[in-house]
Amino acid sequence: MKKSLASLDLNLLLCLQLLLQERSVSKTAKRMNVTPSAVSKSLSRLRDWFNDPLFVKTPGGLHPTPLAASMEQDLADWLQMSHQLLDKPHHDTPRGLTFELAAENPLMLIAFNTLSQKIYQRYPQATVRLRNWGYDSLDAIIRGEVDIGFTGRETHPRSRESLSLLPWNIDFEVLFSDLPRVYLREDHPALQEEWSLDTFLRYPHISINWENSDTWALDEVLQESGLKRQIALSLPGFEASMFMAAQPNHTLLATAPLYCQHYNQQHGLKLVTRPIPLEAALLQKLAVPFTLLWHKRNGHNPKLIWLKSVLKELYGEAFLATLQQEIGR
Template identity: 75%
Template structure:
């Protein structure tokens, strides 16, 4: 019932996972002594890796914009999932950013160069769809592999870049003592709702009753089910 030598394969959005990853490791080691935990960053191929059995469980954000390719309802029929919580993206600026001396509105938001991330083989995401509907675009001056890198660059001195990332990154930045100011994206509520991100556990249906995966799901839910509180 507590076999040694098990391997847990996770594909996860790493800034979120790292916030409480040490606590997860402690619980894995207590429940399954000598287990190995392997974590890879969630990317374009992760869903296929779950299908092939190379990954036990995925943990990542999806999109809710009606034209997004990352909608949960577009998941293959053989994939099961559970939403743990929903979040929204926010803007991150260093403490002496010139935008903080201006009225925080859409004009200010679009006036400065943006740091984007390369997500699911694209530099744009639901925010860019919302802006396009409004007849606007943002200046993506830098594209990086993930939120960790975008937060790091946003905190560096001597530039006017701004980053956009989930609100939970505020906690991640506190852990790393990054002095970043967090602001809402300056759009109305109807448009902001299209940016809601459901953070979701994802697994193959064949693992729905696997004791190891069931235990892992419940453990992650206990650790990450309400990270904004």
């Protein structure tokens, strides 16, 4: 017999979604600010209502049954739509909104103060949460934990980070395209030599660990020509690589997006840039489209539509023009 939705406490669906995310009664209880006993009772009621065990205990935590697993995406969509309904304003400025952002740093930091001020002007009581873009950020967008992501992808045809390989339920918009540069301190010995591919490869390199990898499209392009750079230092982000490149008494080179020059100027890092010494056709394989990413279910979310417009204003044509001026120097 088909059960009526009226017979189900909708709060139980929130509990179910969190159990699917956490795979743990205690972690779910912590997120709901209730006792583990209360979550266990809710799970028992859910099992009765769906006539399914929903989860099986394993050494690695709770494992969802096929029925529970099949509901995970639908639950995320339903809860997101519920939030959107609750956000419908009874007045011009909804209160208590939360903006969950995952962004590549230092890209977001360049204009984050301006962005946050715009958010607070529009939504005075909003909360803004910014997390670093990481290997699990796409999954966080899909789960509904992140509203929007802002990060670089890759154009190399064999890259795992190509826009064409994004999950079907992720929408995107490219705001600008960046061509990475080589960063080195002002008195680096390479500046006394002819800037060539041989010079570039002679010195040790700083790499960053991006999406759980120490290499990127540059290494693919070099490998195609039978070449390889020496990665002497791997760091967690561009800020750290810029900081280390600026330190004295070493010969390390850093390779990072051109926009990092803005970050360097803001923080007084004495670095100069040089182009990656490759032919134009190969350089185009290194172009990085910096992209806004969001779940399709948020396509009509007023909060996200407004946020995307602000990000496009901050990182759109004017930002691209500044990058083009930097390239021309």
